[in-house]
Amino acid sequence: MADEWDAETYQRVSAPQLAWGARVVERIPLEGDEDALDAGCGTGRVTRLLAERLPHGTVLGVDGSARMVEEASRQLADLGGRVSVRQADLRTLELDARVDLIVSTATFHWILDHEGLFGRLHAALRPGGRLVAQCGGFGNIAATHAAADEVGAAEPYAPHLRDMPESWHFAGAEDTVARLEGAGFTDARAWLEPDPALFDNAEEGAVFLSTVVLRHHLERLPEDLRAHFARAVADRRTRPDGRVELDYVRLNLEARRPA
Ligand SMILES: C[S@@+](CC[C@H](N)C(=O)[O-])C[C@H]1O[C@@H](n2cnc3c(N)ncnc32)[C@H](O)[C@@H]1O
Known part of the structure; x- marks a missing residue:
């Protein structure tokens, strides 16, 4: 099963994800009576x-x-039976x-395995069904990641963060189209879109980093070092105007299961 999140804090700090998601949902042509899946629904x-929209x-x-799943079930309870939430691993x-x-x-x-993921999603669609998605793409948070590497290479963090396995797959547009087609999709399109996220100050940046980007770093650190580590990374991403900038690059993708 996929790993755990601090859902309560995520619900509070996920303004960037909400803004990105809103733009994705807005651009989907819909009749209003479709049966849809939100794959990785978070809260x-x-x-x-x-x-x-449906x-x-x-x-x-x-x-x-x-x-x-628990938090999403609570947040969406007022929408009644046509919206449901379930725990499942997309893989x-x-x-x-x-x-x-x-x-x-x-x-x-x-x-990490987008071939396998796209195969699963293809199988979950009716013939003619559509996939519309956005995730981190090639180059996503490269500078933020470099800041985490720099901070993490020094004492007292280094012994805990050595040999961290890859947490993310930030795929490119062309690779993604090829993988979608390989999984059986047609009309596949993908494009990258730089979209940095800004936070008012280092404190807010550090809470966001702890909840989303640095989750796997913090899991490896002793509890008393976690907040210091996130704050040190946020400080490195703080601009002269005091705001924290995280260099997000979004990968948009769209495809259809042949009718
Ligand atoms: C950054 S959150 C995005 C949540 C929501 N879509 C949003 O935009 O706010 C990423 C979500 O992906 C989920 N996730 C990651 N890997 C997953 C997997 N293999 N199967 C199911 N969910 C997964 C996580 O549990 C988390 O809720």
Whole structure:
């Protein structure tokens, strides 16, 4: 199963993901009665926007994190039976009923095997069904990652952060189109879009970094070093105006299962 998240804090600090997700959901041409899957729904903020665009349809949110699923179920309870949430790992996803549309935001880069992932998503779509997604793409948070590497290479962090395995797959546009086609999709398109996120000050930047970007770093650090580490990385990304800038690059992708 995918790893755990601090869902309560994520719900509070995920303004960048909500803004990116809102733009993705807005651009999907919809009839309003589709059955949709939100793949990696987190706490359900984007799921809600999708459900609002599908007044006569259904939305199933799936996420690998039990805490995210719990929080999303609470957040979306007012939407009634046409919106449901379930814990599932996208790498082994099997739906009871196939859907017309899969939407996914800020999730695919946490899964290293995109070939396998796209195969699962293809199988979850009805013939003619669409995949519309956005995740971190090639070059995403490169400078932020470099800042974490620099801070992490020094004492007292270095002994804990040595040989960290790769957490993300920030794929390129061309590779992604090839993988989508390889999984059986047609009309595949992908494009990169730099979209930095700004935080008002180093404190806010550090909380966001701890909750999202540096989760795997912090898991390896003793508790008393975690906040210091996140703050040191945020300080390195602080601009002269005091705001923290994280150099996000989004990978957009769209494809269709042949009819
Ligand atoms: C940054 S959050 C994005 C959540 C939501 N889509 C949003 O935009 O706010 C990434 C989510 O992907 C989920 N995730 C990562 N790997 C997953 C996997 N293999 N299967 C299911 N969910 C996964 C995480 O649990 C997390 O909730």
